[in-house]
Amino acid sequence: MTLRDEPAASTAPRADVADSRGPDAPTLSTISRSTYLKEAALKNLFLVCAFVAVAAVLLIFMFVGYRGWPIFAKTGLAAFLGGLQWQPTAEQPQFGILALIINSLIATLGGLALGAPLAVGTAVFLSEVATPRVREWVRPAVELLAGIPSVVYGLFGLLALRPIIAQASGGLGFGFATAWIVLAVMILPTIAAISEDALRSIPSGIREASYAMGATKWQTIWRVLLPAAKIGIIDAIILGMGRAIGETMAVVMVAGNAKVIPDGIFKPFLTLTTVIVIDMPYASGDHRTALFGVAIVLFLISMAFVAAIRVISRLGGEQS
């Protein structure tokens, strides 16, 4: 273990001694060289492990990018992102994903519009209104439901919701309306759990001060608590939005997956995620490359959401 000692031993230990003069670490100057080298080697091993996460993100971007970028070169970035025609198997194949992007956004925003108010209301209920006894039951239930696989939500949407909506609308029941409900239910637990954390982390003194001035419970919630938890709630909603736009299996089961620009909320549609599932089994050549191109777009959208949460949290940190 003490084979390599000259260069490392002279410079590195000093740095480490300085490092470890924290309140909870021993001074390593009294430690034998072999122990020191072992400790340093382990520390570097852990650093490598921590870097696996960075490497993983880069690998995903590189591999999906490597497989997908030729389509940008072929059709041009503007035509790929801005084209309305997705006709991969036509004589003159066209790979425009704008309609898919718009469909994804419609599905996501609709689900969010239904789900987010319910979720925030549930969070307020759990943290402010419910008695401890009720909370004890409802909270674990909501948390556990966050773990239910998306394919089960899809099954519920396909076999339970779709017939109801088909009857109400007179169509087949595949379409935005069904997808909105399924996505809303799916993102409910996520948004509710994180919003509730944000509400509960508000010191109770703030509530007491509000009540002491004669505010009612609702005035306290609306004027004091929701503004105070704003950043956390926005984070939760963005997280839910990221989950909804990346959701595949639940949507593919209720969307009907027709390759058209849908002419109504009860008509089948195709999104960025579902086009991959539907087309992948038979896609080849440029078509396959285009699907990887769609995956690049999805990857970048999810990165943008993460970055947005970072920026908002930082702004919130500066405010307070």
Place this chain on the structure above:
Amino acid sequence: MSGRRGVIDKRVTNAAALAVIWVCALTTVAFLGSLLLYVVINGIRELTPAFIFTWPHGVNMEGGIWPTIQSTIYVTVLAMVIVTPVAVLAAVYLAEYAVQGRLVRTIRFAADSLAAVPSIVMGLFGMALFVEGMGLQFSTLAGALALSFLMLPIVMRTTEEAIRAVPKYIRWGSYGLGASKWQTVSRIVLPAASPRILTGLLLAMGRAAGETAVVIYTMGTMIAAPVSPLDPGRTMPVHVMLMAMEGINLKAAYGTALLLVIMVLAFNLTARYIVRRNRRMQG
């Protein structure tokens, strides 16, 4: 809104608003409850020993679903074996060794990003790298490797929280006895944090077991009972999706979905139980 000019009595607004909040909560519970009830009511009749322990046969996949259960457990456990050492040691670095700075911020940002990557993108990536790039074909190993990417940020975060929750004075005691940093971490901190680390692992396994989009492109959809890691297989979520979408055997879809829900809930409930018991012992 809330009695701004004293036009509406604030007590009236209060009662109305609280009623709305109650309605929100009840709607949420009703939605989620009906989802669970629906799966249970439709699935419970299918859950016979013959359904669980026999192979499917015929064009309509009559009979049981045993190979899909075996595939699911196999790929989930394999993914856990792959991810645990890396994720736990990464968390040890972040919680015990790292000095806050740009490096740690980068690692955290990467972990957050990894957690946010849509599973379909993860699936295509797994196909590009493991199935085609590394020549693993559709196999349990390719599926497990892709799933381990999905589990990594979950296990890292929960383990880091678990390590940070270990009281400082326990470390001081260890250092006071002359232990080195690694001795302290490996013999004192990690054992003390182990129940909560296990919780994180169980949560990640629950997530992996229910994942569809990742495994469909890395393990394939062939019904098989994988023995070697290089064998392909069809996991339970994939089976549910295919049965439901092709509409050929809805009974099998319901039964598999219920079994899957039970499995995932078992992971999650065990995780909660461990946290609870641990808290009681410490408190």
